[in-house]
Amino acid sequence: MTRRQRVAVVVVAVVAVAATLAGGVVRNLPVLGGLALALAGLLFVVAGIVADARRPDTVIGRLLAAVGLSWSLSAALTNAPNRFLFTLGLVLFPLGLAGLGHLALVFPSGRASSSLERLLVRVPYGMALLGLPVIDAGECPECPGNLVGIDIGRGFGRAYYSGLLVAVLITTVAVLVVLVRRWSAASPVARKVLLPVLPGACVFAAAYVGGLLAELGLPSGLGDRWAVLVYGLLAVAPFVLLGGLLRARLARANVGGLVVELGDSSPSGSLRESLARALDDPTVEVAHWVPDRGLYVDAEGAVVDLPVADPRRSVTLVERGGRRVGALVHDAALRDDPALVEAVSAAVGLAMENERLHAEVLARLEEVRASRARIVQSADAARRRVERDLHDGAQQRLVSVSLALGMARASLGAAPDGALGSLLDQAAGEARLALKELRELAQGIHPAVLTEAGLAAALESLAERSPVPVEVVGVVDGRLPAPIEAAAYFVVSESLVNAVKHAGASAVSVRLGRDDGHLRVEVSDDGAGGARVLPGSGLEGLADRVASLDGRFELVSGPGNGTLVKVELPLGEIPCP
Amino acid sequence: MAVTVLIVDDHEGFRAVARRLLEDQGLEVVGEAADGAGALLQVAALRPRLVLLDVQLPDTDGFAVADRLAVTHPETVVVLTSVRPASDYGARLPADSARAFLPKAELSGPALLGALGAAR
Numbered sequence: 136m137t138r139r140q141r142v143a144v145v146v147v148a149v150v151a152v153a154a155t156l157a158g159g160v161v162r163n164l165p166v167l168g169g170l171a172l173a174l175a176g177l178l179f180v181v182a183g184i185v186a187d188a189r190r191p192d193t194v195i196g197r198l199l200a201a202v203g204l205s206w207s208l209s210a211a212l213t214n215a216p217n218r219f220l221f222t223l224g225l226v227l228f229p230l231g232l233a234g235l236g237h238l239a240l241v242f243p244s245g246r247a248s249s250s251l252e253r254l255l256v257r258v259p260y261g262m263a264l265l266g267l268p269v270i271d272a273g274e275c276p277e278c279p280g281n282l283v284g285i286d287i288g289r290g291f292g293r294a295y296y297s298g299l300l301v302a303v304l305i306t307t308v309a310v311l312v313v314l315v316r317r318w319s320a321a322s323p324v325a326r327k328v329l330l331p332v333l334p335g336a337c338v339f340a341a342a343y344v345g346g347l348l349a350e351l352g353l354p355s356g357l358g359d360r361w362a363v364l365v366y367g368l369l370a371v372a373p374f375v376l377l378g379g380l381l382r383a384r385l386a387r388a389n390v391g392g393l394v395v396e397l398g399d400s401s402p403s404g405s406l407r408e409s410l411a412r413a414l415d416d417p418t419v420e421v422a423h424w425v426p427d428r429g430l431y432v433d434a435e436g437a438v439v440d441l442p443v444a445d446p447r448r449s450v451t452l453v454e455r456g457g458r459r460v461g462a463l464v465h466d467a468a469l470r471d472d473p474a475l476v477e478a479v480s481a482a483v484g485l486a487m488e489n490e491r492l493h494a495e496v497l498a499r500l501e502e503v504r505a506s507r508a509r510i511v512q513s514a515d516a517a518r519r520r521v522e523r524d525l526h527d528g529a530q531q532r533l534v535s536v537s538l539a540l541g542m543a544r545a546s547l548g549a550a551p552d553g554a555l556g557s558l559l560d561q562a563a564g565e566a567r568l569a570l571k572e573l574r575e576l577a578q579g580i581h582p583a584v585l586t587e588a589g590l591a592a593a594l595e596s597l598a599e600r601s602p603v604p605v606e607v608v609g610v611v612d613g614r615l616p617a618p619i620e621a622a623a624y625f626v627v628s629e630s631l632v633n634a635v636k637h638a639g640a641s642a643v644s645v646r647l648g649r650d651d652g653h654l655r656v657e658v659s660d661d662g663a664g665g666a667r668v669l670p671g672s673g674l675e676g677l678a679d680r681v682a683s684l685d686g687r688f689e690l691v692s693g694p695g696n697g698t699l700v701k702v703e704l705p706l707g708e709i710p711c712p
Numbered sequence: 713m714a715v716t717v718l719i720v721d722d723h724e725g726f727r728a729v730a731r732r733l734l735e736d737q738g739l740e741v742v743g744e745a746a747d748g749a750g751a752l753l754q755v756a757a758l759r760p761r762l763v764l765l766d767v768q769l770p771d772t773d774g775f776a777v778a779d780r781l782a783v784t785h786p787e788t789v790v791v792l793t794s795v796r797p798a799s800d801y802g803a804r805l806p807a808d809s810a811r812a813f814l815p816k817a818e819l820s821g822p823a824l825l826g827a828l829g830a831a832r
Contacts, residue, residue, distance in 0.1 A: 527768070530795040534816045535729045542733050570817060586799040592802025599799065668732075 136197060141184045144200050148173075148180040151207035158214030162277060171370070172228070173210035178373035179203025186376070192474060193245030195238065199376060202234040218279035225281055226267045233259035235372070236310055239336030243328055243379070244470070255310050263304055269296045297351065304347045311340040322447060324416045325468030328379075335375045339368045406486055407434065410463065413479050420464040423487060431462060432491075440466070451476050455484040460491070504685070508618070511683040515621050518581040525577045533573065537566040582624065589613075590620040594645060597628055599642070603635055609647035615654060619704050622680050623647075623656045629673045630658035630700045638662025638698055652706050659699045667694040677702075714740035715828060720751040720777070721793075722770050730764065730819060737821025748772035755785055759769040762828055764819075767794040767801070775804055778811050791827045793819065 136144070157172040157578065180203035187196025205227040212224025237256045240247060247253040268285045269292065287296040314337050321329060346361035348354070411417050422431035422439040431439040441462055443447040449467040453460045457464060469476050540563040547556055577583065585593040590611055598605035614620070627645055633638035642664030648655040666672045681688040681702050692698040717739050719727050731741045742758045745751040748769045748816075755763060767774040778790045791812045798805055798813045802829065804815050812827035 526795055531723045531816075533725060534795050535723070535725045537817055538726075538729045538733055538819060542729070542736065545736075567817070582800075583796055584802060587796075587800055588802030588804055592799075595802070596799045 136187050136191075136200070138186070141187070144180055144204060145184065148204055148207040151204075151211040152177055155207075155214055155329070158211065158324060162214065162216065169214060171366075173207045174471055175370055175373070176203040176207030176210065176231075179206065179376075182373045182376050190243075190474065193243065194241070195245050198234055198238050198241075198245075199373075202231045202238065203373070205234065213278070216279060218282055222267070222278045223283035225270045226263065229263035230260065233263045235339075235369075236307075236375075237331070239314060239340070240310065242332050242336075251309075252313060252493060253280055255306065255313060258306050259303075262299065262306065266299055266303075268292075269299060277463040288452050300347055300351050304344060304351070307340055307344050307347065311337060311344065314340065322466050322468055324418070324466035327415055328468055330379070331375045332379045334361040335368075335372070339365070339372070346611045383620070406483070406490065407466070410479065410483060412474070413482075414465060414469060416466045416469060418466055420485070422462045422464060423491065424459045424461045426459075439644070451480050453480045453484045453487060455488050460487045475573055504683075508683045509679055512618050515581070515618065519586060522577045522581040523582060525573060525580070526583065530570065530573055530577070533566055533570045537563060537570060540566055576624040580629075585620055585624050590615060590623055593620070593624050594647075597624075597631060598645070601631055603643060604640055605631065605643045606645070607645045611647050611649055611654065615706065618684055619654055619706060622677075622684055622686065622704055623654060623702070625680060626656050626677055626700060626702050627658055629677050630660070630698070633666060633673065634658075634660035634662050634698065638664065638666065640697070649706075654704045654706055656702045656704070657699065659697060661697045663694070664692045664696045664698050665694040666690060666698045673702075714738060715762055715825065716740045716742045716758070716760040717762045717764060717824070718743045718745065718751070718754050718770070719764045720745045720748075720754075720769070720774075721764075721766040722746050722768075723766075726766075726816070731786060733819060734764075734821055736825065739821050739824065746770070748774075748777045751777050752780060752784070755781060755788060760788065762824060763788055763790045764814075764824065765790050765792050767792055767796075782811070789828050791824060 152170070152173040155169045159169060180200050183196045183198070183200030183203055185196070186199055208226045209227035209231065212220045212227065215221055215224065236259050240252050240256050247256050268281070268283045269279060269287050270284070285292040285295070287293055314333055318326070318329065318333050318337070341362060343366045346365050349361045407419065407421050409421050410421065420433065420439065422433060422441065425432055431441060433439050441450050442464060445467075447467050449465055449470050451463045451465065453462060461483075463476070463480055465476070483505055512518060540559055544556065544559040544563060547559070582593050582596070582707075584596050594607055598607055615623075631643055634643050640660035643658065643660045646655075646657040646659075666674065668678055674690065678688040681704065684704050686702060686704040689701040690698070691701070717734055719730050719741060721727050721744075727744050727746075731744070731828045734741055739762075742760050743754045747759075748771050751763065751765065751769075754760075765774045765777055769777070773793075774792050778792060780791055781788055789812070791814050792805070793814050793816050794801075795816050798816055801813075805811075812830065814823055814827065829830070
């Protein structure tokens with residue numbers, strides 16, 4: 136309905152209420168019953184307009200307004216002096232009742248879901264028209280009378296009336312059965328949507344059945360009081376329907392909360408919980424679309440198969456900028472509120488896109504970390520190769536030269552042949568020195584002992600060659616992955632060099648330990664302290680090397696308090712050589 | 713009778729110098745091998761009293777060859793040698809009487825015979 140149509144409907148209903156009152160007063164008719172009906176109609180109209188504004192996608196709002204309008208007009212027209220208008224007023228009341236049944240059957244989607252339901256929607260309208268001749272015009276001598284009215288006191292009229300009552304009874308019972316079955320088959324989520332309306336409609340239909348039984352003179356328990364109950368329930372009906380609609384509005388307000396919640400960059404996984412709250416559906420599932428693999432996965436990366444032919448589950452695709460981001464799998468009852476699901480999936484699109492970008496950034500970071508580790512390891516491998524080349528080439532040849540010189544000197548025999556002998560001695564000495572320097576050079580590039588014998592032997596050899604006493608505490612049994620051994624070794628050797636060269640330490644202590652999958656190395660000295668990790672320094676190189684293995688590097692070096700280097704290296708994923 | 717020696721080293725230059733050095737000092741070099749496989753064949757064929765065995769070999773390492781010889785020819789004394797000092801090999805050099813270590817730079821007939829003496 137447009138805004139203008141809504142205003143017009145309300146104006147007509149208000150005018151009908153006024154006309155009921157005025158007509159009754161002017162023509163001196165009993166106004167109370169008519170006024171109650173007109174006001175109840177107005178309530179339905181207002182509820183219908185609110186419903187239509189909230190849910191223009193379903194026929195519910197318009198149907199409510201139509202029911203209300205028909206009752207308001209029924210009240211007003213049965214006060215009219217004209218016989219045709221009076222008769223029209225008479226038939227509008229049962230037509231409104233048929234509309235009420237229609238409402239109960241199609242709430243909340245506005246569509247009948249089976250051919251039986253479609254039949255039960257239509258039949259009462261026909262019965263309302265067929266019933267016009269037997270509608271009781273009431274004890275009203277002033278009224279113009281029913282244009283097509285027949286006497287129901289006897290003969291054909293009596294039979295027609297009774298037959299119609301039985302038909303209405305059967306139809307109402309059928310509606311009641313359909314409503315009860317719908318309720319018992321509904322999922323918990325669906326029941327939340329149906330809660331005030333469907334059970335209310337069942338009670339109303341049951342009361343109506345009771346009233347019909349009483350009218351037919353059959354045992355019905357309450358006798359004439361059924362009529363009071365039916366009209367009482369009728370007065371409550373618009374409030375029940377409005378209540379149901381307000382619940383829907385509250386659900387919509389959840390979408391606003393969801394948008395705020397998702398904006399809070401909540402950790403992955405809570406997206407599902409936020410959604411469950413917003414949709415009031417604890418069974419909701421979030422499926423992320425993986426374009427590379429052409430399938431959906433959940434937050435843990437497990438493949439999700441979207442339900443295809445499950446009447447209780449429904450799928451809403453989530454798109455963003457025309458691209459598929461994922462899908463929500465939820466209770467089929469939520470299909471009755473497509474606007475809510477649409478709003479939620481729009482809000483979720485942003486969050487899912489964020490989740491995907493977050494995952495991508497993490498993957499990139501992982502790539503960078505892996506490549507950093509590879510760079511360090513390939514540098515180590517290159518140094519090992521250089522050391523090996525020196526060993527296999529220059530060092531071997533120099534040893535042979537040195538031995539040959541020794542033999543040449545020896546072949547001169549005991550007779551010291553002046554110049555040649557001393558020349559050979561000098562050459563042998565130079566060769567020995569060159570060999571020693573070359574060995575130290577190779578050692579500095581990459582210690583052979585680390586490759587050959589492992590960390591423990593390498594540290595022992597470091598301690599032996601150190602100019603200051605080095606105490607090594609703790610043992611690491613067996614071999615560790617090469618990058619770990621190299622990192623631990625260089626931490627100790629670099630710290631030793633710093634302790635001796637820069638801090639003037641007189642003693643150094645090395646502590647080794649292995650626990651919870653970590654190798655811990657601590658090097659402390661009694662030197663001057665005040666060491667800092669400066670750009671391009673050896674300590675920075677150590678920190679980088681440790682970081683490349685996801686380790687922890689700590690430097691404690693207050694001036695005058697010595698220096699402590701603490702390193703923790705995870706032994707996890709790196710394979711042993 | 714002179715002590716027989718087999719020299720195992722992949723460096724031809726070193727083998728030549730070592731052969732001369734040892735022969736000059738009264739040992740009998742009965743053969744040479746350039747790798748681990750050759751060493752095992754030569755020991756079986758020549759039955760030397762002593763094997764001068766380089767740690768670094770192209771096909772395997774001296775430790776593996778020494779382990780094998782200790783089983784097949786327990787009477788043969790193995791002297792491992794390397795450009796590197798013994799400390800570079802740490803615990804891989806057990807204090808085993810049938811397996812001495814001599815840095816290449818210190819190679820001499822008396823040093824080899826000393827190792828042989830220790831083995832007896």
